[in-house]
Amino acid sequence: MTEFQRLSLHVPEPAVRPGGTPDFSNVSIAKAGAVARPPVDSAPEDIRDLAYSIIRVLNREGEAVGPWAGFLSDDELLTGLRHMMKLRTFDARMLMAQRQGKTSFYMQHLGEEAVSCAFRKALRNGDMNFPTYRQAGLLIADDYPMEEMMNQIFSNESDPLRGRQLPVMYSSREHGFFTISGNLSTQYVQAVGWAMASAIKNDTKIAAAWIGDGSTAESDFHSALVFASTYKAPVILNIVNNQWAISTFQGIARGGSGTFAARGLGFGIPALRVDGNDYLAVHAVSLWAAERARRNLGPTLIEYVTYRVGAHSTSDDPSAYRPKTESEAWPLGDPVLRLKKHLIAKGAWSESRHVQAEAEILDEVLDAQKRAEAHGTLHAGGKPSVRDIFDGVYADMPAHIRRQRQEAGY
Amino acid sequence: MARMTMIEAVRSAMDVSMERDDDVVVFGEDVGYFGGVFRCTQGLQAKYGKTRCFDAPISESGIVGTAIGMAAYGLKPCVEIQFADYMYPAYDQITQEAARIRYRSNGDFTCPIVLRMPTGGGIFGGQTHSQSPEALFTHVCGLKVVVPSNPYDAKGLLIASIEDPDPVIFLEPKRLYNGPFDGHHEKPVTPWSKHDLGEVPEGHFSIPIGKAEIRKPGSAVTVIAYGTMVHVALAAAEETGVDAEVIDLRSLLPLDLDTIVQSVNKTGRCVVVHEATLTSGFGAEVAALVQQHCFYHLEAPIVRVTGWDTPYPHAQEWDYFPGPARVGRALVDVMGA
Ligand SMILES: Cc1ncc(C[n+]2csc(CCOP(=O)(O)OP(=O)(O)O)c2C)c(N)n1
Numbered sequence: 001m002t003e004f005q006r007l008s009l010h011v012p013e014p015a016v017r018p019g020g021t022p023d024f025s026n027v028s029i030a031k032a033g034a035v036a037r038p039p040v041d042s043a044p045e046d047i048r049d050l051a052y053s054i055i056r057v058l059n060r061e062g063e064a065v066g067p068w069a070g071f072l073s074d075d076e077l078l079t080g081l082r083h084m085m086k087l088r089t090f091d092a093r094m095l096m097a098q099r100q101g102k103t104s105f106y107m108q109h110l111g112e113e114a115v116s117c118a119f120r121k122a123l124r125n126g127d128m129n130f131p132t133y134r135q136a137g138l139l140i141a142d143d144y145p146m147e148e149m150m151n152q153i154f155s156n157e158s159d160p161l162r163g164r165q166l167p168v169m170y171s172s173r174e175h176g177f178f179t180i181s182g183n184l185s186t187q188y189v190q191a192v193g194w195a196m197a198s199a200i201k202n203d204t205k206i207a208a209a210w211i212g213d214g215s216t217a218e219s220d221f222h223s224a225l226v227f228a229s230t231y232k233a234p235v236i237l238n239i240v241n242n243q244w245a246i247s248t249f250q251g252i253a254r255g256g257s258g259t260f261a262a263r264g265l266g267f268g269i270p271a272l273r274v275d276g277n278d279y280l281a282v283h284a285v286s287l288w289a290a291e292r293a294r295r296n297l298g299p300t301l302i303e304y305v306t307y308r309v310g311a312h313s314t315s316d317d318p319s320a321y322r323p324k325t326e327s328e329a330w331p332l333g334d335p336v337l338r339l340k341k342h343l344i345a346k347g348a349w350s351e352s353r354h355v356q357a358e359a360e361i362l363d364e365v366l367d368a369q370k371r372a373e374a375h376g377t378l379h380a381g382g383k384p385s386v387r388d389i390f391d392g393v394y395a396d397m398p399a400h401i402r403r404q405r406q407e408a409g410y
Numbered sequence: 411m412a413r414m415t416m417i418e419a420v421r422s423a424m425d426v427s428m429e430r431d432d433d434v435v436v437f438g439e440d441v442g443y444f445g446g447v448f449r450c451t452q453g454l455q456a457k458y459g460k461t462r463c464f465d466a467p468i469s470e471s472g473i474v475g476t477a478i479g480m481a482a483y484g485l486k487p488c489v490e491i492q493f494a495d496y497m498y499p500a501y502d503q504i505t506q507e508a509a510r511i512r513y514r515s516n517g518d519f520t521c522p523i524v525l526r527m528p529t530g531g532g533i534f535g536g537q538t539h540s541q542s543p544e545a546l547f548t549h550v551c552g553l554k555v556v557v558p559s560n561p562y563d564a565k566g567l568l569i570a571s572i573e574d575p576d577p578v579i580f581l582e583p584k585r586l587y588n589g590p591f592d593g594h595h596e597k598p599v600t601p602w603s604k605h606d607l608g609e610v611p612e613g614h615f616s617i618p619i620g621k622a623e624i625r626k627p628g629s630a631v632t633v634i635a636y637g638t639m640v641h642v643a644l645a646a647a648e649e650t651g652v653d654a655e656v657i658d659l660r661s662l663l664p665l666d667l668d669t670i671v672q673s674v675n676k677t678g679r680c681v682v683v684h685e686a687t688l689t690s691g692f693g694a695e696v697a698a699l700v701q702q703h704c705f706y707h708l709e710a711p712i713v714r715v716t717g718w719d720t721p722y723p724h725a726q727e728w729d730y731f732p733g734p735a736r737v738g739r740a741l742v743d744v745m746g747a
Contacts, residue, residue, distance in 0.1 A: 182538025
């Protein structure tokens with residue numbers, strides 16, 4: 001009677017589930033050095049292919065190759081390595097602290113260290129990030145004191161945020177780190193607004209927006225693209241594609257589109273994909289986008305292709321939804337090991353210096369932790385005062401809140 | 411009958427409903443393969459297939475908007491919003507769309523959807539995992555708002571919500587997921603398996619929306635609470651020895667005014683307790699109704715015990731949470747008034 005078959009709903013599924021064998025052979029990865037580096041003032045339609053390929057600098061041998069190589073000195077690379085190692089050590093210690101009941105919650109970066117650490121080096125003082133919870137590397141790479149980060153994580157008496165925010169939801173205007181919201185994606189469009197303001201005031205500062213692959217499904221992501229595109233805001237629109245949004249694989253948010261970067265194309269925003277585990281590539285691409293923004297050429301969208309090796313947060317058990325060995329099968333390797341290999345290949349680093357650096361960094365982190373813990377942890381020692389609950393809801397405390405503070409005994 | 415936690419009861423309600431009615435579909439963030447971050451939907455995808463229980467993109471307005479469309483087609487979507495704190499992106503779809511479709515189309519289209527959302531604090535969730543937004547919904551005509559305080563009610567009310575022809579906001583106090591919580595955070599929670607209301611029928615049953623329940627009869631003062639605060643109120647009554655009648659509202663919209671009025675007319679005193687902030691909170695509505703309907707029986711001013719008018723702090727949450735000490739103080743005060 002009808003020429004059509006009955007309809008059926010398509011629900012995307014990841015290739016493998018626990019018990020299966022991870023297989024990333026379908027992930028097409030350009031050879032290091034193979035992708036062109038167009039001039040920053042290229043028209044978006046001329047560089048469409050950059051939204052579908054993957055820009056890579058470090059090859060398997062640890063050499064830096066191709067047009068995106070050569071933007072960092074050995075010293076800068078060594079600093080970058082140190083930042084990533086610091087972030088990794090910091091994470092390991094804080095994860096342990098959470099397990100020991102010193103805080104309620106923690107989110108680590110394992111496998112994603114290159115993204116935020118390398119990006120920070122493309123920014124200047126005064127630029128502003130609008131981060132989510134997996135960009136602590138922006139602070140580490142800007143030498144924000146680890147002790148302060150820990151004070152925040154422990155919600156202790158020295159917590160700069162007075163015990164108000166969840167752990168890892170840092171805030172530092174001075175270090176270009178906008179206060180983190182628990183509600184996903186809201187910051188994305190705010191970053192565009194900040195960048196528009198900088199342009200309105202004929203300033204020279206630029207903004208960077210951060211979002212995870214899963215969160216690109218939120219309307220705020222799309223609103224941000226509309227505004228950035230319409231006003232050519234000086235903003236870098238970052239998407240960290242770490243393959244997973246809690247238990248949900250990236251295909252649920254991406255749907256039929258080829259890549260997350262390709263989302264920018266419909267808005268006329270130049271879009272690039274980059275190997276997120278390649279410190280050099282991340283830095284080079286960030287620098288390219290930052291230059292575009294600074295030259296008033298408008299927004300750039302960057303998709304960082306990476307893998308979330310750790311759990312989503314301390315409340316998550318990834319073995320319930322993906323094979324345990326999936327991270328080992330991830331074809332882009334480990335960002336720390338790759339940069340280390342590169343530096344060793346260049347003769348700027350050695351195994352023994354690496355071991356020594358690991359020990360130094362651990363000492364540094366432990367020292368910060370000791371100092372932070374002296375100010376208390378979530379359930380022991382110094383705490384922010386109950387008084388602090390009532391401060392700062394408004395600039396001036398209205399009478400009704402003052403009454404409530406008194407009722408609470410403060 | 412079986413012993414269930416509130417999580418299991420909620421899951422069982424969806425299971426029973428999906429089994430009885432092919433039109434019931436369940437979706438939301440992480441609810442499919444993984445079974446939800448609180449595991450409320452665990453096993454449903456395996457049992458009913460991935461077109462009846464599936465993962466949604468992280469897009470609350472997308473989730474609610476598509477649920478509305480599905481309902482217009484004739485399905486009965488029971489949707490999970492991962493935390494109530496994350497319904498805000500969907501607020502437009504909930505309040506201007508779902509709530510009004512029946513009215514504005516003169517019944518041509520209806521919106522039988524359920525939006526389940528974990529609410530409330532006490533789990534160190536900080537300001538964006540602890541909110542109690544019920545008043546934002548009770549102000550909207552066209553919605554129903556339900557808050558269970560135990561597994562038995564959770565199952566019966568959720569089944570009623572799924573079968574309801576109108577949109578229902580189903581708020582699940584996450585502090586009660588594993589056992590009743592009496593406000594003593596330093597004491598371990600006794601699991602629901604040690605509690606009468608953890609005894610839940612395995613099959614289909616429902617509890618009418620709009621009926622309150624008297625949890626403890628008393629004659630000196632009426633305590634009106636819902637969700638987690640029912641347990642706190644019971645603890646406060648016990649600790650102070652005040653002969654309080656504790657009413658569990660169960661449904662905020664529609665509200666069981668008769669039970670409230672009868673009780674307050676009997677006791678002559680009224681304390682309203684909720685976790686949400688004081689100002690323009692649901693307690694204001696209850697207090698105004700009590701004042702209007704029980705004025706000549708009141709022997710003391712109506713008192714509200716609530717969260718403070720601040721965002722929910724992470725470190726000091728036990729000073730924010732209205733515990734038995736604060737509720738007890740209010741009980742003693744109204745008795746002395
Ligand atoms: C508006 C909103 N909806 C849901 C959540 C709950 N939630 C927190 S993190 C997360 C997953 C985010 O995944 P993705 O964007 O891919 O970032 P990733 O964690 O992988 O870095 C979800 C659903 C939230 N915080 N805010």
